[in-house]
Amino acid sequence: MRREERDLIGVREVPGDVYWGIHTLRALENFPLTGLPLSSHPELVVALAAVKEASALAHLELGTLPEERARAVVAACREIRAGRLHDQFVVDVFQGGAGTSANMNANEVVANRALEILGHPRGRYEHLHPNDDVNRSQSTNDVYPTAAKLAVYASTGRLLDAMTVLRDAFGDRGGHFAKTVKLGRTQLQDAVPMTLGREFDAFALTVRDDADLIGLAATSLLEVNLGGTAIGTGLNADEGFARLAVAHLETVASVPVRPARDLVESTQGIGGFVRLSGALRQFAVRLSKICNDLRLLASGPGAGLGEIRLPELQAGSSIMPGKVNPVMPEAVNQVCFDVIGADAAVCAAAQAGQLQLNAFEPLMVHHLLNSANRLAAACRLLAERCVAGIEADEERLRALVERSAGLATALNPVIGYQRSTALARECRASGVPVRELAARDGLLTEGELDELLDPWRLARPC
Incomplete structure (x- = not known):
């Protein structure tokens, strides 16, 4: 079963069991780019419905849209925001026209669902129109x-x-x-x-x-x-x-x-x-x-x-x-x-x-x-x-610290950069820890080395 719809280009047949219309049909034909439909971004579908609902409520307050039409649009939008009809948002996420196809897809789905709420078949746009009613006071560009x-x-x-x-x-x-x-x-x-x-x-x-x-x-x-x-x-x-x-x-x-x-x-x-x-x-x-x-x-x-x-x-x-x-x-x-x-x-x-x-x-x-x-x-x-x-x-971390030549840095303030450098180089070459080398050479006492090379103190100097 199919229904006829008309746009500025001509007349096309649309599947009778869908909520979208001729503008969406043309977008499907024109932009088979990513294979990702608009519904792959449910946040965007919900947001489009929120904009259409807010617009209908504004018209309801202004009296610029017949009350029954405005309320039907609001009801349709609330269904979409609740998760219904997302499968009807079918245009590709990439499209020409700055989002016109996405907006028209939304207008058509909302309009056709609103028509059903009013007791009319889909596509009978003389009772509620995607552009004149759902899109009233709006453009794709806003x-x-x-x-x-x-x-x-x-x-x-x-x-x-x-x-x-x-x-x-x-x-x-x-x-x-x-x-x-x-x-x-x-x-x-x-x-x-x-x-x-x-x-x-x-x-x-x-x-x-x-x-x-x-x-x-x-x-x-x-x-x-x-x-x-x-x-x-x-x-x-x-x-x-x-x-x-x-x-x-x-x-x-x-x-x-x-x-x-x-x-x-x-x-x-x-x-x-x-x-x-x-x-x-x-x-x-x-x-x-x-x-x-x-x-x-x-x-x-x-x-x-x-x-x-x-x-x-x-x-x-x-x-x-x-x-x-x-x-x-x-x-x-x-x-x-x-x-x-x-x-x-x-x-x-x-x-x-x-x-x-x-x-x-x-x-x-x-x-x-x-x-x-x-x-x-x-x-x-x-x-x-x-x-x-x-x-x-823990064991490996402790061992790496204890045999590191970098410990020589802690001795700089006491024995100077030159001697500390010599200790670091010998530590790397021999594998003997800095502490043992400093003690061997008599550069510092055991007590001084305990204090200066305490791993916990070195890890939290301030």
């Missing part, structure tokens, strides 16, 4: 950016929750290893003693600082251009619509959105997306470095550093018996690389915008949602399946 900001803001919130889990996991290990002395390293060479706890506390602070940066960047997404219509001038918007629509959107979405200070600038400006993308990239870079450190510290275990033991999650080789790989940090590394690449794509799309609109927001939104969601998953997995179960090889 609907899509507003929905995109809501969607990305929501995904960022979930990321921040996951970052808290990871921060706490590192902090817990930091406390657990607070008295575990180890050797620090710079340029992958032996440096001076520290505690393993401080190493993990530093990881926790990195995550916390980047969460603060991401949270700050996300707040810039709360300024929306709904009501600006095509280019920000508000052409065809009913008087009072913009103010009421944004007010209703704040309630519908439970997000403290605010009207843009300048609708023209907000329609063409994508600073919030660029700012957030940069913050996500920074976290990805620094999280990847943490994962590199975990893999290094656990390397070997016999022929590597072997200072910590990561939880064993799966067999590491199809040929080497007993081999276990650091699979969780490796997987998180790959998420981080993906986010770093996504930021490059976002920046390229951002600079390609022209005059009063950026046509490439669909790419930016797709990558930002993917980045936030993947980082959130990575943080939780790293915290729960790796960090929480990390153990220290």
